[in-house]
Amino acid sequence: MANVPEDLHYSKxxxxxxxxxxxxxxxxxxYAQNSLGDVVYVxxxxxxxxxxxxxxxxxxxxxKAVSEIFTPVSGAVSRINESLADEPEKVNSDPYGEGWMVRxxxxxxxxxxxxxxxxxxxxxxxxxxx
Amino acid sequence: xxxxxxWDMPVQYPAGTIEEHLRTRTHAGLFDVSHMGEIDxxxxxxxxxxxxxxxxxxxxxxxxxxxxxxxTTPSGTVIDDLLVYRLAADHxxxxxxxxxxxxxxxxxxxxxxxxxxxxxxxxxxYCQLALQGPDAESxxxxxxxxxxxxxxxxxxxxxxxxxxxxxxxxxxxTGEDGFEVYASAERAEQLWNKIxxxxxxxxxxxxxxxxxxxxxxLRLEAGMALYGHEIDENTTLLEANLGWIxxxxxxxxxxxEALAQQKQAGIKRKLVGFEVTERGIARDEQDVLxxxxxxxxxxxxxPAPFLKKNIGMAYxxxxxxxxxxxxxxxxxxxxxxxxxxxxxxxxxxx
Numbered sequence: 001m002a003n004v005p006e007d008l009h010y011s012k013x014x015x016x017x018x019x020x021x022x023x024x025x026x027x028x029x030x031y032a033q034n035s036l037g038d039v040v041y042v043x044x045x046x047x048x049x050x051x052x053x054x055x056x057x058x059x060x061x062x063x064k065a066v067s068e069i070f071t072p073v074s075g076a077v078s079r080i081n082e083s084l085a086d087e088p089e090k091v092n093s094d095p096y097g098e099g100w101m102v103r104x105x106x107x108x109x110x111x112x113x114x115x116x117x118x119x120x121x122x123x124x125x126x127x128x129x130x
Numbered sequence: 131x132x133x134x135x136x137w138d139m140p141v142q143y144p145a146g147t148i149e150e151h152l153r154t155r156t157h158a159g160l161f162d163v164s165h166m167g168e169i170d171x172x173x174x175x176x177x178x179x180x181x182x183x184x185x186x187x188x189x190x191x192x193x194x195x196x197x198x199x200x201x202t203t204p205s206g207t208v209i210d211d212l213l214v215y216r217l218a219a220d221h222x223x224x225x226x227x228x229x230x231x232x233x234x235x236x237x238x239x240x241x242x243x244x245x246x247x248x249x250x251x252x253x254x255x256y257c258q259l260a261l262q263g264p265d266a267e268s269x270x271x272x273x274x275x276x277x278x279x280x281x282x283x284x285x286x287x288x289x290x291x292x293x294x295x296x297x298x299x300x301x302x303x304t305g306e307d308g309f310e311v312y313a314s315a316e317r318a319e320q321l322w323n324k325i326x327x328x329x330x331x332x333x334x335x336x337x338x339x340x341x342x343x344x345x346x347x348l349r350l351e352a353g354m355a356l357y358g359h360e361i362d363e364n365t366t367l368l369e370a371n372l373g374w375i376x377x378x379x380x381x382x383x384x385x386x387e388a389l390a391q392q393k394q395a396g397i398k399r400k401l402v403g404f405e406v407t408e409r410g411i412a413r414d415e416q417d418v419l420x421x422x423x424x425x426x427x428x429x430x431x432x433p434a435p436f437l438k439k440n441i442g443m444a445y446x447x448x449x450x451x452x453x454x455x456x457x458x459x460x461x462x463x464x465x466x467x468x469x470x471x472x473x474x475x476x477x478x479x480x
Contacts, residue, residue, distance in 0.1 A: 037141075037343075038148045040433045041411050059462075061411050063147040063433050064343045066462075085409075 002031035002125060005096055009112045010121035011072035013054075016096060019112055020103075024073050027100040028060060028091065031125045037062040039091040042084040044101055050076045053111055057102065060091065073111040075104035134342060135229030137165040142341040150344035151435040154304055155478075158263035158329050159340040159348075163303075163310070164318055167231030168256045169224040169238060173247035176222050180214060183241055183384055185367055187377040191216040196284050196299060199375050201226075201234060202385030206366040206392060210234050211357055213301065215286060223297075223312075225258075227357045241384070257318030261325055261337070262308030262348075269329040269337060270309050274298065278309070292324045303345065305352025305476055350441065351434045353403060353474030359414060359429045360401055360443055368392050369445065370401045371473075399426065400451040403473035406440035406459065410466035413442075417460040420450045428459060434475060441475050442468075 004010070009017040014032035018025040033039065041061040051057050056068045057077075080102050084090060091099040106112075116124060132141055142150065153159055171180055181188040186199035195216055201209035210230040215223040226234045235251045242249065261270055271278050276289040276298055286299035296313030313321060322339075329337025346356065355361045360370055367376045368389060378390050406412055412431030417424050431442030446457070453472050458465040 038146045040148075041409075043410075061433075063151075063347060063435065064141060066411075066413065 002029065002034060003096070004030070004118045004122050004125075006118045008096070008118065009072070009115035010118065010124075011054075011070065011115055012124060013070045013072070014125075015070060015072050017072050017112055017115060018096075019109075022106055022109065023078060024075065024104045024106050024112070025100050026071060026102050026104065027095055028069060029121070030095050032067075033092050033095045033099070036060060036067060037064065039088045042088045042091060042101065044080040044084065045077050047077050047079060050074075050107075051104070069101065071102070071104060072115055073104065074107040076107070077102050078105050079103040132342070135165060135227070135231070137228055139165065140341040141343045143339045145338050147341070147343040147347065148435045150338050150340040151347050153338040154263045154306060154340060154344065154348055155436045156264070157335050158261060158265040158269055158308075158337040159304070159344065160322070160325055160329065160337050161260040161262065161340050161345055162257075162318070162322060163260050163345075164257040164315065165228035166258050167226040167228060167234065167251070167253040168258075168312070169226060169231075169235060170250040170252045171222045171224065171247055172220060172250075173245070174220050175245035175247050176220050177216075179242070179245040179247045180222050180224070181381060181383060183238060184212070184214060185372075185377065185383060185385065185389070186214070186375045187380040188214060188216070188222070189380065193218055194285055194287060196286055196301060197375075198284075200361075200367055200372065201237060202367065202383065202389070203363060204385055204388060206368070206385040206388035207363045208357070208361040208365060208367065208370070209237050209363065211355065211361060211372075215297070215299070217288075230357060255315055256312050257315045257321070258310055258312050259318070259321055259325065260302055260304075260308060260310045261329075262302045262304040262306045263337075264307060265329065265337070266306070266308040269325065270298070270311075272328045273324055291321060294321055303352075303354060304348035305354070305474060306348075306478055346430075347432055347435055350430050350432055350443070351436055351474070351476035353443075353476075355401075356430060365401075365445070366392055366397070369397050369399055397448060399445050400448050401429070401443055401445055402451050402470045403441065403443050403475055404457060404459075404468045405471050405475075406442070406466060406468045408467040410459070410461045410464065411440045412459040412461060412466065412468065418444045418446055419458040419460060419465065420446070420455070425450055425457075431459070437475055439475075443473070446470075
């Protein structure tokens with residue numbers, strides 16, 4: 001069973017959002033890292049770049065495949081997780097912790113309310129894997 | 131699970147592609163490759179018939195020997211690549227790719243022209259398990275009386291494994307030493323489980339079951355062609371660096387004339403291996419550029435788990451095909467630097 005922390009918000013593209021004041025920390029879910037397999041490369045934007053909700057902000061690559069990653073909320077990148085350049089496997093080992101990807105200064109904090117709750121996301125992944 | 135030529139195949143097992151790949155290089159990996167097709171050719175003209183349809187020289191095989199070869203079109207391109215096993219002077223077994231088995235079968239039947247041969251598509255009757263890696267011989271030896279150390283590379287023997295009769299062949303598609311076992315399809319599960327047990331699966335150095343993804347990265351590191359990627363009906367054997375299975379001096383075969391002409395005139399493009407020198411991973415079908423000009427396409431591109439590099443193969447014009455040539459790969463709109471290198475990328479120390 002994939003780990004789905006209670007206190008996060010989720011997108012149907014399998015990203016998670018942790019609200020930290022005016023910022024949103026974003027990564028991919030345990031379910032997503034598990035279906036991708038060993039992550040070998042993460043391509044992230046640069047600090048300062050701006051994204052609308054559901055826009056692609058980078059990609060995650062396993063041995064076999066490339067998956068785009070989408071920001072669930074709009075905003076400007078304040079920081080990226082630079083350690084993923086050398087240790088992309090953190091996305092597998094700790095997707096909600098050391099495997100975080102970007103920090104955004106949110107343009108519209110209300111957008112998180114339209115995302116899935118942990119329970120909703122769990123139902124969504126169950127339906128998807130059936 | 132993915133659909134692969136009509137077969138439900140696992141892309142990876144729980145250990146994951148990288149671990150499966152590394153374990154095969156350092157200890158052993160077990161692959162269920164029962165999807166491969168088997169075509170049985172019997173009769174007094176078996177050798178002459180197969181020799182007319184394939185590019186390698188079947189008359190050079192002795193009983194118990196196999197070789198890599200290709201079914202060729204009249205223009206020297208590739209219907210399929212295959213292994214030809216000589217069981218007896220009047221009995222050959224052709225092992226072909228899963229996705230092309232039906233096409234090959236139709237091609238072979240339609241080229242039957244009075245030769246005294248009986249053809250049989252035996253694909254559904256066989257299972258094929260590939261045990262690969264430095265520990266393959268000792269693991270398999272615990273299940274068979276066949277003297278495995280006496281079986282040379284690209285040779286095989288009929289015998290039993292765990293009491294199941296079949297063929298044990300020292301062949302593979304990983305660049306490692308190893309064996310492929312052909313047996314009755316209904317004994318596949320028994321053999322699979324017994325080999326895993328004998329190889330101490332679950333232990334840190336035990337055999338790992340491996341999926342299609344590891345099979346692909348292992349063969350790519352070893353510089354081996356995959357049908358539908360490096361070779362197909364639009365690429366000739368000479369362009370694909372497979373001149374070594376093109377025996378133009380043997381008796382006539384389909385495509386011989388075209389290949390002889392191409393050899394004399396010289397090829398215009400060539401399959402090469404490359405290493406990505408900047409950050410990024412090249413993938414199948416991406417464009418290759420030299421001096422900002424599109425010159426070719428990636429046929430296979432992937433991270434190479436053992437070499438810890440990002441590698442690939444591509445067709446490029448011969449004038450840009452030298453080792454050391456700098457190229458760019460169009461990775462989803464971003465040009466990433468790469469350099470042509472010698473293949474195979476990986477060669478095991480014997």
